[in-house]
Amino acid sequence: MAGQVKDINSSKQRRKKNIILGFNIFLFLLPALFLFVSILIAPIVMNVFWSFHDWNGMTKDMTFIGLKNYQKLFSNSVTLNFKVALKNSLILALFSVFVQLPMALGLALILGRKPKGERFFLTVFFMPVLISTVVIGQMWLKIYNPDYGLLNSFLKLIKLETWTHIWVSDPKTALGSIVVPTIWQYVGYHMLLMYAGVKGVSPDLREAAMLDGATPSQVDRYVVIPIIKPIIRVSVIFAVTGSLKAYDLVYILTGGGPQKRTEVPSTLLQEQLFLANKYGMGSAISVMLIVLCFACALLITAAFREKDN
Amino acid sequence: MKDMKKAKMVDFDTEYAPKSSNPVGKVIVTIILILWTVINIFPIYFIFTFSLKSNDEIFGNNIAGLPRNWIWSNYTRALGTGNMGLYFLNSILVTGAAILISLIAALMATYAITRIKWRASKLANAFFMLGLTIPLQASIVPVFFVLKELHWLNKYSTLIIPYSAFALAMAILICTGFMVEIPYDLDEAARIDGCGLWRTFYQIILPLMKPAYATVGIYSYLQCWNEFMFANVFISDSAHRTLPIGIQQLSGSYTTDWGPIGAALVIATFPTLIFYISLSRRIQESFIAGAVKG
Incomplete structure (x- = not known):
């Protein structure tokens, strides 16, 4: 008891x-x-x-319109061309994954071989990551300036005057002039991640491969790259979701123009909010972005797992 | 987490050097490295020199060369009429407060998640880690609307609170990496000595977490210092602008006068670069710890 x-x-x-x-x-x-x-x-x-409502963000009346906002996003509208925005993000993502990341990987592998001045190069290559995108954007605007810019002056200097453009306002070159600084800025970021991975590969493993007669590039290909695959996966996820979220450089360099050709989802989002007062549509774009970011992260993870099996 | 541990121990001085490499390859590699170095350093040289030039030189034939007349008054103009001094202080205030708030919140949350035994701790961690994938765009519409309704736009806290929230997930991730490495015997010993949870937290755990402060601080600093979208949308008065918005405005109003714009770009960039160059190894390690989450 x-x-x-x-x-x-x-x-x-x-x-x-x-x-x-x-x-x-x-x-x-x-x-x-x-x-x-x-x-x-x-x-x-x-x-x-x-996102299921038509709402201007000011009055109390919100009309439920179901999926209409989403339908409109994917219809061919002149004022709101979400498909073009998505396509531009996709182009940015493709360049990031197939140009920027290989460059980053190449640099990381080179630095992993301990060249002279390894620390110096590492420090310099990472520098653009630290500079504010606004600064980078303004700087590139000065480079692209059609009259006084560095790029056109240089082309004139080497007698390639026919190659000069009004870069950011020319429909043919506008997207390209966004892609170049974007890629340039973040090569260093991915390089640093991959470099850390390369450095994590045990020297014994390298030496064993070398003793078996592998050349340095074969060591990189068959020993180092498979080991740093998880890091490459993270880099691919960052590159793709980063492209979906792109805003700063687009806003500063082209503002989505000329003729809305370089619009990305985030610039559309801002226009819907502040120029059109369409909160419902703005929300729908936000939701699409969240869904796309998560979906891409999951898909990339799955793709890498598939490859392993 | 395992990856993070590995990353933290990155050894920059491993005694490995390939012996057999052909000279042609070596030359190509050196050329690539030097070329990329030039591409990375040139823009910094470019903004520095054009910050000291007059329009005559920039629009004349001296776009890329050293300035003929060093016009330091471009800086006084950027700081004075361009208000860059104020924007610089605003950036420091907003960034500093956001780092502090996110760090405190992260340390407390991490303590509850990693050092107190309870059923849903893993779930809580997974919940916070969602924040790593959520884009800033996810909250811009509702946060803007709510802030507008509350008449809370154009204050320092308008930026500080969202910045803290978006820095939080990474801060928790980094703190977790550091906190799980503190021996659990310490908590046990403290409890036997009669220390409660809170005293254990601030007398034993916090002092041992000092290395994490720097890592979290560096990571959040870059995220907040350069942030453009929220600042662009939430701040419309000039008294609370941060550097990125200030530069954007200055470039709009001074389109005819490039020198002060260049000076503003230098003012926004060089403090970070000097800080980075003097602490490059520490900062690189922080980035690796922050980003490689496995």
């Missing part, structure tokens, strides 16, 4: 203790939860809700 009473008491005590513990855990999580829920989670829920 006495034992049972004790048990009940202790289980009561334990429950009390658990409640106190739970409360403490909650308090520890509270600041993070507050930030996370108020700025990230709640807005996503609101976005999904608003």
Whole structure:
């Protein structure tokens, strides 16, 4: 009997203790939860809700229109060409994955072979990552300037005057003039990640391969690259989702023009909000971006797993 | 997590050097390295020199050369009429506050997730890690609307709170990597000595987490210092502009006068670069720890 009473008491005590513990855990999580829920989670829920409505963000009347916003996104509208925006993001993503990442990998592999001045090169190659995109954008605007810019002056200097363009305003070259700085800025970022991976490959493994008669490039191909595959996967995810999210350089260099040819989803989003006051449509674009980012991350992860098997 | 541990121990000085490499290949490699170095350094040289030139030189025949007359007054003009001094201070304030808030929130959350035993701790961690994939665009419409309704646009906190929230996921990830390496015996010993959770947290864990502060700080610094979209949308008065918006505005209003714009670009860029060059190894390691999450 006495034992049972004790048990009940202790289980009561334990429950009390658990409640106190739970409360403490909650308090520890509270600041993070507050930030996370108020700025990230709640807005996503609101976005999904608003995206089913026609709403100008000012009046109280919100009309439920179901999936119409999404339908409109994929119809051929002149003022809101989401398909062109997606296509531009896709082009940016393709250049990132097939030009930027191979460049980054090449540089990482070269630096992994311990050339003279390894630290110096590593430091210099990473520098553009630290510069604000606004600065980079403004700098490139000065380079692209049709009258006084570096690029046209250089072309004139080497007598290639026919190659000169009004770069950012010429429909033919506008997207290209966004792609080049974008790729240039982040080569260093991916290089650093891959370099860390390359450095993580044990020297014994390299030496063993060399003793078996492998050349340095064969070592890179058959030993190093398979080992750093998880890092390459992360880089591909960052490159693709980064292209979907592209905004800064597009806004600064072309503002989506000429004739809306270089529009990306984020510049469309901003136009819908501030020029057209279409909050429902803005939300629909946001939701599409979230879905696409998650889908791409999952697909890339799956693709890499598939390859391994 | 395993990958992160590996990344933290990146050894920049491994004693490995290939012996057999053909001279032609070596020359090509050297050319590639030097070429890419020039491509990376030239823009910095370019903005620095044109920040000291007059329009005559820039629009004349001296676009890429050293300035003939070094016009330092471009800087006083950028700082004075261009307001770059104010924007610089604003950036420091907003970035500093966001780093502090995200760091404190992350340390507390990480403590609850990694050092207290409870059923849903893994789930809580996974929940916060969602933040790594959520794009900024996900919250811009609702946050803008709510801030507008609350008359909360054009304040410092308008940027500080969203920046803290978006820096949080990475901060928790980094803190987790550091915190799981602190021996759990310490908590045990503290509990036996009668320390509660909170005292263990601030007297034992926090002092041991100091290396994580730098990593989180560097990562959040870059995210916030250069952020453009939120600042562009949420801030419309000149008193609260941060550097990126300030430069964008300056370039709009001074389109005819390039020198002060160049000076503004230098003011926004060089402090970061000097900081980076003096601490390059530390900063590179932080980036690796932050990004390679396996």
